Amino acid sequence: MTKLLLRALAGETLPVPPIWMMRQAGRYLPEYRATRAQAGDFLSLCYNPDLAAEVTLQPIRRFGFDAAILFADILLVPQALGADLWFVTGEGPRLSTVTTADEVARLKPADQIHDRLAPVYETVRILARELPRDTALIGFAGAPWTVATYMVAGRGTPDQGPAHALKDRDRAAFTALIDRITEATILYLSAQIEAGAEVVKLFDSWAGSLKGQDFDDFAIAPARRIIAAMKERHPHVPIIAFPREAGERYIGFARATGADCVALDNSVGADWAARHVQADGCVQGNLDPRHMVTGGPDLVAEAQRITRAFRGGPHIFNLGHGITPDADPENVALMIKAVRGA
Numbered sequence: 387m388t389k390l391l392l393r394a395l396a397g398e399t400l401p402v403p404p405i406w407m408m409r410q411a412g413r414y415l416p417e418y419r420a421t422r423a424q425a426g427d428f429l430s431l432c433y434n435p436d437l438a439a440e441v442t443l444q445p446i447r448r449f450g451f452d453a454a455i456l457f458a459d460i461l462l463v464p465q466a467l468g469a470d471l472w473f474v475t476g477e478g479p480r481l482s483t484v485t486t487a488d489e490v491a492r493l494k495p496a497d498q499i500h501d502r503l504a505p506v507y508e509t510v511r512i513l514a515r516e517l518p519r520d521t522a523l524i525g526f527a528g529a530p531w532t533v534a535t536y537m538v539a540g541r542g543t544p545d546q547g548p549a550h551a552l553k554d555r556d557r558a559a560f561t562a563l564i565d566r567i568t569e570a571t572i573l574y575l576s577a578q579i580e581a582g583a584e585v586v587k588l589f590d591s592w593a594g595s596l597k598g599q600d601f602d603d604f605a606i607a608p609a610r611r612i613i614a615a616m617k618e619r620h621p622h623v624p625i626i627a628f629p630r631e632a633g634e635r636y637i638g639f640a641r642a643t644g645a646d647c648v649a650l651d652n653s654v655g656a657d658w659a660a661r662h663v664q665a666d667g668c669v670q671g672n673l674d675p676r677h678m679v680t681g682g683p684d685l686v687a688e689a690q691r692i693t694r695a696f697r698g699g700p701h702i703f704n705l706g707h708g709i710t711p712d713a714d715p716e717n718v719a720l721m722i723k724a725v726r727g728a
């Protein structure tokens with residue numbers, strides 16, 4: 387029997403949707419915090435294949451999710467392209483910045499990323515061996531726009547202002563940056579698939595800040611290019627695209643990019659998305675991650691409402707964004723029970 391996640395991605399309408407959670411390996415789990423302490427810090431954990439595989443498996447053991455997502459980070463690609471990367475505890479990522487055509491040109495060629503990323507491929511190989519037979523393995527990368535917002539600003543920003551400024555001031559340099567990330571992403575995802583990833587997901591967390599033609603040029607076009615290259619190299623590997631906060635632009639996104647599934651954030655209504663997005667194929671989402679903190683009957687009611695809203699077509703149950711460190715693991719168990727018993 388094929389894995390539930392792969393059946394949903396192939397377009398099958400299932401009586402009970404497969405379920406997994408963004409950031410399911412993370413700080414809300416005491417066993418994650420212990421393994422991270424053993425690794426020393428977050429990046430050392432990402433580059434330690436045994437420990438990265440261990441934290442990937444922890445939520446599978448505890449909750450029995452239908453999918454595991456490789457433990458790594460979208461910012462490993464900029465680092466492999468030559469940017470300095472470090473994490474400031476309690477604040478988030480910091481990178482050396484790329485803000486001129488010269489600095490873009492000085493990044494490493496895309497085909498030189500593999501030395502740095504080899505430990506990630508090893509993590510995938512370990513997982514492909516060790517996961518339970520019913521659990522699908524998801525690889526991932528950041529989408530070029532989202533990765534570029536961190537490379538230009540050197541950190542996370544509330545409005546992606548620095549990347550918008552570069553795009554508006556020097557569109558050629560910005561486009562060259564997007565192209566370099568796009569090429570690296572194709573090679574990175576292909577290597578993950580060759581190591582054993584069965585599905586890949588593109589995280590465009592800041593897609594919502596692109597408006598009008600910019601959304602077409604920097605959210606749709608790079609995703610379409612990556613997906614076309616992946617379909618040529620690995621035609622049977624499904625691809626999930628997550629253009630977070632795309633709003634109305636979720637409509638037609640799967641057709642425009644070739645994605646097999648569109649992941650929805652929790653700012654769109656499930657009934658609306660069932661009508662306008664699921665009509666084109668599989669969707670993933672979209673419970674507000676706040677419910678993992680607050681729990682109770684509201685959590686159960688919302689999880690069941692979403693499950694029922696998407697019941698008429700292919701659906702993967704997930705949160706609308708990552709689970710937060712203040713979440714209670716008991717609420718995760720409650721969510722799974724609500725969805726599987728809905």
Ligand SMILES: Cc1c2[nH]c(c1CCC(=O)O)Cc1[nH]c(c(CCC(=O)O)c1C)Cc1[nH]c(c(CCC(=O)O)c1C)Cc1[nH]c(c(C)c1CCC(=O)O)C2
Binds near residue numbers: 409410479
């Ligand atoms: C924007 C982005 C990043 N990383 C990622 C995104 C896109 C998705 C999203 O919007 O959340 C994606 C990501 N990051 C991580 C994964 C692993 C797989 C998963 O469990 O989903 C994935 C898929 C681990 C992580 N990546 C990070 C953590 C927490 C680090 C820690 O243990 O201290 C984890 C588990 C750190 C990280 N990494 C990043 C930031 C901004 C931060 C700091 C914020 C935070 O602390 O939550 C960049």
